[in-house]
Amino acid sequence: NGKPIGALGDKEAEWHTDMSYVAEPPMASVLYSLEIPSKGGDTSFANMYKALEDLPDDLRAAVENRIVNHDASTTSVGELRAGANAVLDVRTAPGAKHPAIRTHPATGGKALYLGRRLNGYLEGYSVEESEKLLDRLWAHCAKPEFSWTHKWQLGDLLIWDNRCAIHRRDSFDGSERRVMHRTQIKGDAPR
Template identity: 40%
Template sequence: MSLNARRLTPTMGIEVRDLDLARPLGESLFAEIKSLWNQADGVLVVREQQLTEVQHIAFARHFGSLHSLAGHTVTKYLHPEHPEIYRVSNKSRDGKPMGRKGAGTYWHSDQSYEQTPAQASILYALEIPPRGGDTIFCNMYKAYAALSEPMQRFLSGLTATHDFAVAQSGGFRNEEVTAEQLALAPPMSHPVVRRHDDTGRPCLFVNPGFTSHIDALAPEESRALLDFLYRHLAKPDFHYRHVWQPNDLVIWDNRCTMHYAVMDYDGQGERLMHRCTAIGEAPVAAAA
């Protein structure tokens, strides 16, 4: 079939309508969806879905094995009957949170601190506030391409360490993180410029949420370089801001994007979202 798709912005993003993901997908249809995802530079928005938890999980599995957060500090936010689903919500039931409130309120790429970081994150909006709660995405392909050629060559020879402990003073500062949980996520080193496994294109792979330092550089040099890259990545030229609609399913590619969840909806209304995450491959350095 030919999908009803349109580009959302020149920067990134494709929207798809008239597609029912509750129905089983054949290989050819999923291949078309994944092709659009890659053309979208990492953000595909599928509108007007009506998915049960089982259907959400079944669709997400097309992207690969699903991530398990057992033992993680966010384990308490997993769906009680479907642990493949991580719940993001400001709602409570019987005095207990139904999901993590204010999740993702920092620039990051999901699970970049792991040996095989997340590939696809598939977030489904069951309830959204009447205003606020947007998600901002950064196109890491474009950010890399906008650097000078000498800087590209310099970065292509570097690796950086990603460490969940960085989030203790950032995005997870309001969560209790135990020594046992940190031990389950030891620091990992990845290329600063990775080659995307599907497209073969080079993209930056550092983020303020989890990257601790550039390997082989002195601490002052590492900090100066990361500060420069983060200022560069903060440019709106590389961003797409998603304004959520009810029943949106947004699929983003953590290999070539990072994202920031805007927490401006407190007191505006209730939010409930379900996320499945497909595991990716170990990052490989792009050719210099």
């Protein structure tokens, strides 16, 4: 009826891991396309095993055995969640704390685990140092050599592992609809 639907609207969704702001984030996500726009709305995925493997030595040393505070106040399009207050100090943002490098419980492999950039905080550093390190980490993770983009077709079903991948969505024309059903698969606390 001419009014926006859904929680995320038609804006671009930045790189993120689903629900990393909870103590036990989902191990995987499932997305099924019911309606897709004529263009845009594609979903890209980045391999966090590979991003960690190719991380410069100084950056790896800076995040090894460090904890990241995963902000719970905003969505993946950067909007404030209902009932949340704006974050004035990233060190005290609400949300879970997880290792910057996690061990995958099934494969034993190591992967970067950053959540989302907005209001993230790398504990043990000043806010300025954390911001610089996180900016470098996210720029590194977003390199094209780590990613793949899925161009949606009606009826596509995607399943991805949130423990070793990040993803993002392209924006699309707000006069068109993009309707997806999403399911989360229960996970455990990152280690």
